[in-house]
Amino acid sequence: MQMLYVAAAAAAEVIAPIAYPADRWDRIFDIWIALAVVIYLIVAVPIIYFMVKYRYKEGENEIGADEHGNMGLEILWTIIPTIIVIYLAFQSAAIYTAQRTAPADSLLIRADAMMWAWQFDYPNGKSTIGNLTIPVDQPIKLELTSRDVIHSFYVPAAKTMEDAVPGRVTNLWFQFNETGEFISFCREYCGTAHAYMNATINVVTQEEYDEWLKSS
Numbered sequence: 001m002q003m004l005y006v007a008a009a010a011a012a013e014v015i016a017p018i019a020y021p022a023d024r025w026d027r028i029f030d031i032w033i034a035l036a037v038v039i040y041l042i043v044a045v046p047i048i049y050f051m052v053k054y055r056y057k058e059g060e061n062e063i064g065a066d067e068h069g070n071m072g073l074e075i076l077w078t079i080i081p082t083i084i085v086i087y088l089a090f091q092s093a094a095i096y097t098a099q100r101t102a103p104a105d106s107l108l109i110r111a112d113a114m115m116w117a118w119q120f121d122y123p124n125g126k127s128t129i130g131n132l133t134i135p136v137d138q139p140i141k142l143e144l145t146s147r148d149v150i151h152s153f154y155v156p157a158a159k160t161m162e163d164a165v166p167g168r169v170t171n172l173w174f175q176f177n178e179t180g181e182f183i184s185f186c187r188e189y190c191g192t193a194h195a196y197m198n199a200t201i202n203v204v205t206q207e208e209y210d211e212w213l214k215s216s
């Protein structure tokens with residue numbers, strides 16, 4: 001089952017994700033699950049084999065051999081896991097950094113959270129509530145803040161989110177690779193209407209975006 005899942009995940013990777021940085025997150029997941037499956041098999045297969053091979057038989061090996069360990073094995077199974085853990089740490093840190101660092105050519109939009117809505121402020125002064133219209137194939141950097149309590153802006157398609165904290169400016173980035181209507185919602189419980197604190201992400205072509213931005 002796990003093997004099938006890894007194979008499916010590997011096949012799915014060829015297709016571009018609906019939105020970045022979902023692919024970074026998926027890559028971390030694939031690396032961890034692939035390693036976990038390999039380690040699981042290395043441990044589980046010999047366990048089952050030895051359980052059968054050395055099962056109790058009357059009159060056979062009734063008193064076990066007096067083993068005193070094996071220095072070579074001890075070194076081997078200390079060094080290999082150490083290398084794996086260091087690899088995972090560096091790989092995850094590199095992917096995490098890419099996931100958290102907005103590309104230099106990002107379009108900057110400000111998002112203001114309040115009970116219970118999102119307000120978006122565009123570079124030309126245009127402002128919307130509950131609707132984020134953005135161009136496709138363009139990295140978007142959202143600078144978040146809040147007017148009242150802590151909220152959190154979540155973009156499921158991009159597998160990214162960030163808290164909106166009063167008195168502080170935080171940020172997150174994402175990029176949609178196809179046009180369409182997507183959903184985002186508040187992911188930090190913020191009171192009575194928290195469950196309705198959604199925003200529509202309207203992904204349009206660059207021309208449509210320019211047109212939309214100019215209209216009042």
Ligand SMILES: [Cu+2]
Nearest residue numbers: 151186190197
């Ligand atoms: Cu909220």
